[in-house]
Amino acid sequence: MSAFVIEPRYCGPPASGNGGYVCGRLSAFLPGSARVRLRVPPPLGTRLAVRPAAAGVELLHGDTVVAEARLQALELDVPGAPDFAAAEAAARDYRGFRSHPFPTCFVCGPARGPGDGLRIFPGPLDPAGPVAAPWIPDASLADGRVEVRPEFLWAALDCPGAFALDIPEGAPVLLGELSAVIRGTVAAGERCIVLGWNLGRDGRKHFAGTALYAESGECRAFARATWFEMPAGGTR
Secondary structure (H helix, E strand, O other): OEEEEOOHHHEOOOOEEOHHHHHHHHHOOOOOOEEEEEOOOOEOOOEEEEEEEOOEEEEEEOOEEEEEEEEOOOOOOOOOOOOHHHHHHHHOOOHHHOOOOOOOOOOOOOOOOOOOOOOOOOEEOOOOOOEEEEEOOOHHHOOOOOEOOHHHHHHHOOHHHHOOOOOOOOOOEEEEEEEEEEOOOOEOOOOEEEEEEEEEEEOOEEEEEEEEEOOOOOEEEEEEEEEEEOOOOOOO
């Protein structure tokens, strides 16, 4: 049985792992595009076991199933990339600067400094359209190599979708499921763009698409997410 630890650096909410990062770590145990479902908040700083399961793998904390991953193809209508300047302009209106339920989130937390968090701050390209953010991956995400590690591409595909949803500003949502296709790489220091768009809702469940574009404008990864809108002071 394999295992890994989610280091505190990679939190989403303060006491649990960022959903996209955790999905990326677990998807690495499968030989292709994956759908990952989070069952409970992934704990930080403790050994999590990975075991084979029907058609995929499970992530365990003791006897509790934290997440499960399955091989699954994903088809998604992915928009073209905006230019980098447009993404920079959109990010200046990031609503997380005004109100953020998890300001220390590894991906989108404005309290995380350069070289620590991903600092992906998606803002609206226009009032009714998708959100976009520039992203220049830090060298620590490549561990001395040129290419950013895949789990950080999954992480980058996570939070931008939440900021594309039609929910009250500052309302907390938690990732329930993420399906992603990684079809290329990006390099540390590359001027990338991340896009998020709304795919509708079903009660408290919301759906979003996200895409990651290289400096060339080529789409290197895309994802579809299910988010759960959380009642004030409540749990999923």
